[in-house]
Amino acid sequence: MNEIRRWVVPLGWLALLLATTFGMGQLEGLFRWIEADSRQVIYARADFVTLLGRHLLVVSVAAVLAIMLGVGAAIAATRDWGRDFLPLVSQLASIGQTFPPVAVLALAVPVLGFGTLPIIVALLLYGLLPIVRNTLAGLEGIDPGVMEAARGMGMSGGQILRQVELPLAAPVILAGIRTSVTINIATAAIGATVGASNLGDPIISGIVNGNTAYVVQGALLIGLLAISVDSLFSRLPLAGSR
Amino acid sequence: MRPEGRGPNVVLLSLTLVALAAWLGLDSVSVAANRIVSGTGYRVDEVIGAGGALATSLPWLALAGLAWQPARRHLLLALALVVLMLSALPGWLALSAVFLVDGAQARLGIGAGIWVVLFLLLLVMIELRSRLALTRLLGWALLLPPVLSMGFCLARWLEPLALWQEYRGRSGQFLGAVGEHLLLVGVAVGTSLVLGVLLALAMRRWPGVQKMGFGVLNFLQTIPSIALFGLLLAPLAWLSANVDWLSALGVSGIGWAPALLALVGYSLLPMVRNTFVALEAVDPGVIDAARGMGMSRSQVFRQVRLPLALPVILEGIRITTVQAIGLTAVAALIGAGGLGTFIFQGLGQAAMDMVLLGALPILLLALLVDALLGALTDILRPGGAE
Numbered sequence: 001m002n003e004i005r006r007w008v009v010p011l012g013w014l015a016l017l018l019a020t021t022f023g024m025g026q027l028e029g030l031f032r033w034i035e036a037d038s039r040q041v042i043y044a045r046a047d048f049v050t051l052l053g054r055h056l057l058v059v060s061v062a063a064v065l066a067i068m069l070g071v072g073a074a075i076a077a078t079r080d081w082g083r084d085f086l087p088l089v090s091q092l093a094s095i096g097q098t099f100p101p102v103a104v105l106a107l108a109v110p111v112l113g114f115g116t117l118p119i120i121v122a123l124l125l126y127g128l129l130p131i132v133r134n135t136l137a138g139l140e141g142i143d144p145g146v147m148e149a150a151r152g153m154g155m156s157g158g159q160i161l162r163q164v165e166l167p168l169a170a171p172v173i174l175a176g177i178r179t180s181v182t183i184n185i186a187t188a189a190i191g192a193t194v195g196a197s198n199l200g201d202p203i204i205s206g207i208v209n210g211n212t213a214y215v216v217q218g219a220l221l222i223g224l225l226a227i228s229v230d231s232l233f234s235r236l237p238l239a240g241s242r
Numbered sequence: 243m244r245p246e247g248r249g250p251n252v253v254l255l256s257l258t259l260v261a262l263a264a265w266l267g268l269d270s271v272s273v274a275a276n277r278i279v280s281g282t283g284y285r286v287d288e289v290i291g292a293g294g295a296l297a298t299s300l301p302w303l304a305l306a307g308l309a310w311q312p313a314r315r316h317l318l319l320a321l322a323l324v325v326l327m328l329s330a331l332p333g334w335l336a337l338s339a340v341f342l343v344d345g346a347q348a349r350l351g352i353g354a355g356i357w358v359v360l361f362l363l364l365l366v367m368i369e370l371r372s373r374l375a376l377t378r379l380l381g382w383a384l385l386l387p388p389v390l391s392m393g394f395c396l397a398r399w400l401e402p403l404a405l406w407q408e409y410r411g412r413s414g415q416f417l418g419a420v421g422e423h424l425l426l427v428g429v430a431v432g433t434s435l436v437l438g439v440l441l442a443l444a445m446r447r448w449p450g451v452q453k454m455g456f457g458v459l460n461f462l463q464t465i466p467s468i469a470l471f472g473l474l475l476a477p478l479a480w481l482s483a484n485v486d487w488l489s490a491l492g493v494s495g496i497g498w499a500p501a502l503l504a505l506v507g508y509s510l511l512p513m514v515r516n517t518f519v520a521l522e523a524v525d526p527g528v529i530d531a532a533r534g535m536g537m538s539r540s541q542v543f544r545q546v547r548l549p550l551a552l553p554v555i556l557e558g559i560r561i562t563t564v565q566a567i568g569l570t571a572v573a574a575l576i577g578a579g580g581l582g583t584f585i586f587q588g589l590g591q592a593a594m595d596m597v598l599l600g601a602l603p604i605l606l607l608a609l610l611v612d613a614l615l616g617a618l619t620d621i622l623r624p625g626g627a628e
Binding site for chain 1: 251252253354357365368369372461464465466467468469470472473475479496564567568569571572575576582585586588589592594597598600601602604605608609612
C-alpha cells in the first residue's frame with residue numbers, strides 16, 4: 001500500500017504531462033482567451049508529441065553518456081592507480097560548476113555547428129559536473145572503517161567497489177544525477193535557438209512572433225516534464241532527501 | 243599519492259602530451275576572407291613549416307622532462323615555463339597574422355588547437371598550484387603576464403583577429419551590454435539578499451513559514467528558466483496595460499521587468515537556504531555562553547550569531563550571483579539586454595565571432611565573481627584566511 005502511495009505524486013505529474021501533450025488542441029479556448037488577437041493560437045509547426053519525444057531523446061542520450069563518463073571518471077580517480085588525478089578532477093568539477101549553461105551551449109556551436117549534436121555535447125559536458133562531484137563526494141565520504149572491514153574479509157578491489165562503495169555512495173550519486181538531469185531538461189530548451197527542434201521551439205517562436213499562447217504551451221510542457229522527472233527521482237528508493 | 247620527487251608526475255605528463263598532440267594535430271588558426279564566409283583552418287606546420295612546428299614542440303618536451311622528475315625545483319621551473327608559454331600564445335597569433343592574413347577584410351580566427359591548448363595549460367597550472375601548495379591569490383597573479391601580453395599584442399599586431407574586430411565594430415554596444423548585465427545581476431542579487439534574509443528570519447520564528455517557503459521555492463527552481471521568463475510575459479503585459487503607474491515605470495511583458503522578477507525568484511532559494519542553515523548551525527553552546535555573559539537577545543544576534551553565520555551566507559551570495567550571471571544571458575531572449583543579446587543575435591546571423599563575444603565575457607564574469615567572493619569567504623571565516 002505504502003509502495004503504491006509513494007508513486008502517486010510522480011505518476012500524477014506524468015499523467016498531467018501526457019494529457020497536456022496529447023490534448024493541447026482541446027485547450028484552444030483557453031489559449032484564445034490569452035492571445036485574442038492572433039489568427040493561430042496552437043503551435044502547429046510540429047506536434048507536441050514529437051517535440052516532447054525529441055526533448056526526452058536529447059536529454060536522455062546526454063544523461064546516459066554523462067553518467068557513464070562521470071561515474072567512471074570519479075571511480076578511476078579514487079582508485080589507487082588513479083589517485084594522482086584526484087585533485088585535478090575534483091577542482092575541475094567545482095570550477096566547471098560556475099560555467100553558465102548558456103555559455104557552454106554557445107561555445108559548442110562554433111566548434112560543432114548547428115543542430116542536435118552541439119546540444120548533446122553541451123548537455124553532456126554540463127551534466128558531467130554534478131555527477132562527478134557527487135560521485136567523488138559519495139565515494140570519499142565512506143567511513144574508512146567500513147573499507148577496512150571489507151578488506152579484512154578478503155574482498156577484492158572490484159568486489160569492494162560493487163558491493164560496498166557503490167551501494168553506500170548511491171544516494172549521493174543519485175542526487176547528482178537528479179541535479180544534472182533537471183538542469184539539462186531546462187538547458188535543452190535553450191537549444192532551440194541553435195537549431196535543435198524540441199519543446200523550446202514554441203517558446204522561441206512565441207517570443208519572436210509575440211504570440212504568448214505559444215510561449216505558454218512550450219513553458220507548460222517543459223515545466224511539467226521537469227517536475228515529473230524531478231519527482232520521479234525523489235521517489236526512487238535510494239534517493240536521500242535533499 | 244606518491245611522495246614528491248619519486249617517479250614521474252603522471253597527471254602533468256599526460257596533460258602535456260595530450261596538449262602537444264592537440265597543438266600539432268588540430269587546426270591552430272583559421273583565416274576567412276570576410277565576416278560572412280567560413281574560414282580555412284591551418285595547422286602549425288602549415289603556418290611556419292615542419293621545421294618551425296618541430297621547434298615549437300621543444301617547450302612541450304621540456305615540460306614533459308620536468309614532469310618526469312617532479313622535484314619541487316623542477317615543478318617551479320615547469321610553472322615558470324607554463325606562464326611563459328601562455329604569454330607566448332598571443333605572440334603566436336600575431337605571427338600567424340603576419341604570415342597568413344592579407345587584405346583589409348580578412349580575419350584571423352582562433353582554431354580548436356589553440357582553445358584546447360589554452361584549456362590544458364590552465365589545467366597544468368591548477369595541478370602545479372596544488373602540488374606546490376601556492377595560495378589562490380598567487381595563482382591568479384600568475385595569470386597577469388599572459389593577460390598583459392594579450393593586451394599588448396592586441397594593441398600592436400592583432401588587428402585582423404576576428405574576435406577583436408567584432409568587438410571594435412560595436413565596442414560602445416558591448417560596454418553597454420556589460421553594464422546592463424551587471425546591473426540586472428546586481429539588482430536581482432541585492433533584492434533577493436534582502437528578501438532572503440527577511441524570509442530566513444521569519445522561517446526561524448514560525449515553523450509553518452519554513453515548510454511552505456521551502457516548498458514554494460523548491461518548486462520554482464524546477465521550472466526551467468526559459469519557461470519562467472516566457473510565462474511572465476503574459477501577466478506583466480496585462481498589468482502594464484491595466485495599471486497606469488506600472489506602465490509609467492516601464493514595466494511590460496518584455497524587457498527588464500520579467501527578467502528581474504524571474505531572476506529574483508530563482509535567486510531566493512539558494513539565498514534563503516544558506517542564510518537559514520547558517521543561522522541555525524551556530525553552536526548552541528556559544529549562544530548560551532553569550533547569554534551567560536549578560537548579552538541581550540539582539541546583542542547575541544548581532545555580535546555572535548550573525549558574524550558566525552556570515553561565511554555560509556556569503557557562500558549563498560556566491561552561488562546566487564554565479565547562477566544569476568548565467569540566467570541573465572537567457573533573459574536576452576525576452577529583450578532584457580545584456581551580453582546574451584550578442585549570443586542570440588550571433589546565433590541568428592550564424593556569426594560565430596559574435597557568439598563568442600557574448601559567451602566568453604559571461605564565462606569570465608562568472609569565474610571572476612566566483613573567485614572574488616570565494617576569497618572573501620575565506621577571509622571572513624573564523625580564524626581568517628588559510
